[in-house]
Amino acid sequence: MTYQPPGTLYVVATPIGNLQDLTPRAARVLESVTRIAAEDTRHSARLLAHLGINKPLISLHEHNEARRVDTLDAYLEAGEDIALISDAGTPLISDPGFVLVRELRARQRHVVPLPGACALVTALSAAGLPTDRFTFGGFLPAKPGARRQSLEKWSTREETLVFYESPHRIEHTLQALAEQLPERAIVLARELTKTFETFLQGSAQELLEILADDPNQGRGEFVVMIAGAPAMDERQARDIDDERLLKALHDEGVGVKQGANIAASLLGGRKKEWYARLQAMKPEV
Incomplete structure (x- = not known):
């Protein structure tokens, strides 16, 4: 044989x-x-x-x-x-x-x-975001709490972030990004290589408004690309400015709730997080 x-x-x-x-x-x-x-x-x-x-x-x-x-x-x-x-x-x-x-x-x-x-490479090649380093995160979790935790984990990464998303979850993902990464540049690639291939760019809130104005933009499979976090030295400098503002609000006797609203308005981010930081500055009784 x-x-x-x-x-x-x-x-x-x-x-x-x-x-x-x-x-x-x-x-x-x-x-x-x-x-x-x-x-x-x-x-x-x-x-x-x-x-x-x-x-x-x-x-x-x-x-x-x-x-x-x-x-x-x-x-x-x-x-x-x-x-x-x-x-x-x-x-x-x-x-x-x-x-x-x-x-x-x-x-x-x-x-x-x-x-x-490959959808992620195809999308990155035309997105106009840095491609010398990027991280692919697959699909974000479907449940809101797990999705929020996942985005918090990714939020400090300095390279471009890439995720896949489905049409029935794209708005939920953008809403989460608007809350947690409101200032980041985002590019959505939709229906790649097909007749209605589209690239949309803006903040998460701007993209939500585009989808609200034209529901057709919410159809198809998506590649979500997010600009990386600022370089560490820039972020450290910004954190110092954040601390100065919080200290000034605290020293002037501004209430924790009002101070959180002011910080969120000036610096972005979630009011809940600013509230917790201001609350931690109050002296223990």
Whole structure:
């Protein structure tokens, strides 16, 4: 019996909107593999039909990924080549595939990436925000409290922040940003590579007003890009100014509630936080 070397798992980026963005190499690989692991087989079947490719599809999504590892590994052991694709863009980037790739690499399988479309890189390239350093945070939490805690954690990062967001949550996210990062420049990229591709720029409050005036701007999938925090030395200088203002309000006998309103009006931020800082300055009884 002739020995059949194990096959290769190809991690294949697919278009995020415009089908012409599929690379010739990706098309060749999808045509040549034995089978294709897809996040949503029905969705991917339409892409493959457009390409004239008819291959067996096996679903691989967040709920079954761990169970699929042994099945796909057996195909590779038998010498089959497999392509991994997601619904759009590069697999593993806020899409399934991490568990599969990690486990197959641990088993010494051959994993080959094919570069291509990726929403966060596409958005950053045209946003006009610094790209020498950036951090991708995936999707912010859906629950308000967890989302607020997450934004507080990110708020001091100096690099550009990038998140994905869905149309039914974009307003909630912008409202949270308006409360916690009111002065930051934000760019929303919507419907990338599609007919209604749009880039909107402004503060969170300005963007909320745009969405209120034109509900169509709230449709589609979003990449949310946020300018980083000021450099540390600038932020330290600003904190010193903050402390001087709070001390002046305290020394002049301004009430805590009124002082919090004044601080929020002049310096931005949440009244609740200024209230807590002023309250902490009161002498213990």
